[in-house]
Amino acid sequence: MIRVTNLYKRFGDIHAVNGISFEVKKGETYGLLGPNGAGKTTTMRMLSALSPLTSGSITVGGIDVTKHGREVRKILGVVTQHDGHDSGLTVLQNLSLHGYLEGLSLKQAKVRAVEVLTFFGLEDRAGANVYELSGGMKRRLAISRALLTQPPVVVLDEPTTGLDPQSRNRVWEQLAVMKRAGVTVLMSTHYMEEAATLCDRLAIMDHGRILDEGAPDALVDQHAGEEVAQVRTESETALAALRERLADTPYRLHEVGAMATVTSENGKRPDLTGLTGVRVTYRQGNLEDVFLALTGRELRDE
């Protein structure tokens, strides 16, 4: 349904997207994960024909985004990273006029607007100014807006950022309903648990590249192991010994203060018996381990 091939995007000397390719099948939910500045938003903006490609190609439903942007946007619902609400209009007007611009009649647009507002628990706020909404409510409004026309393909840029657990559940619920209806979803998120639950497959991006791609479980097996070791130690020498032990093995050490995590690249549980001065516990590997194993620990600030 979505096919991205050899996609590049440069802003001056910034290589925001540096040669990525991926495919999202019909009805699939595909996630983009990556640190700040990885290129997720840029990719999604190009996909929504909001940004010209430097090179490469994108098709959505077989339609070339570069050649037929308008046609692509007809089948696409987009949640932008910044809500982009219209402060001159009420909550309901934001939705109904958006629906009208999408091509619905004013009457249909209003009916749909009330439906989505009700689903996302905003019906009491229909007459409010958008600036009177809390951050999470604005986010819900942005999602409502993208779903107004029930598009077959939906692009969501960090849909649940800033949402409380209840609202996040509501969004997940909505995504589940859409999935059953065969809607294709491309989303980005910083919540690993969310990605693991929702996404059929996901790509881990950094510096404009895709580092790896696959089903969440497969990625965990491949980069973290079914079980990862948590090592707690106060002793520098113990840590040095551990480092030495793991050199040239398929195991990776990730140090975070007094805590270190040992992940595995062959799926086997790391054997850490015989080390002194450390406390080792084992827990299930998860996407966060994969994420840190692939993208490292330093902050992104470029």
Added chain:
Amino acid sequence: MTLAAADNRSSWTSAIRWRSVTGIWLRHWTSYIRYWKITITWVLIEPAVALVAVGFGIGQLVVEVEGANSYAEFVTPGIIMGSAMFHALFETSWNAYHRIDNQIYETQLTTPITVFELTLGDVAWAVTRSLMTTVSVAAFAVALGWIDQWSAVGILIPAVLSGMVFGTMGFFFAATAPYTVFLSLVFTLVATPLYFFSGSFFPISVLPDWVEPVAWAMPLTPAVHMARGFATNSLEFSHLWSGLYMVGMILVFWPIAVWLMRRRLIK
């Protein structure tokens, strides 16, 4: 090459989707009437104040003016066109900048709309505002007997053209402004000098010889000239040229506005 190719949505050759244009216009109208208690003052109080102050106030001091029976009659079309200019210009500079800055255009562009259609909708609204202010000031002037009602109908023509000239011009500022204060240039560079030097308050012929051609070339001058032709029932060939000059400006400004806005929004 990639830039031009990527935003095919704005290609001049692709057919216009009218829903996009009416959708944008409807958005502006909805927002306008939502705040009607405030916006009504734009069309009722503000122009009436200018008309009374200048027509009665300054009119007392001016004994005779070329081409009109009284100063009030002379100045009325000038004030009307000045007001039409301000409204159109403000709409697509300050208000459009606000829509850029708050990602309102970005949201609108997630629907099947092109940047060209976006400017069509915005300019249609700018023209609407020009017309609203024109009708209100003209009605006031008709009541005062400074213009007769049939001439007032004719003035709608330069009002529409001014709405398009200044509606497209406003985008130049919105699309290039790095920050809000930059937009004050709209007033210092465009609106204020044009308001005073386009033959609204005094005939261009009283200016020094070397300034006259400059004043004639200014984009508000043809609107004032044409409006005055209608107001004083003295239409002649020169008014047709004024109309053509405005059409020419629109044809030049519009593609520039679209190009600048596309560069700003689609990147």
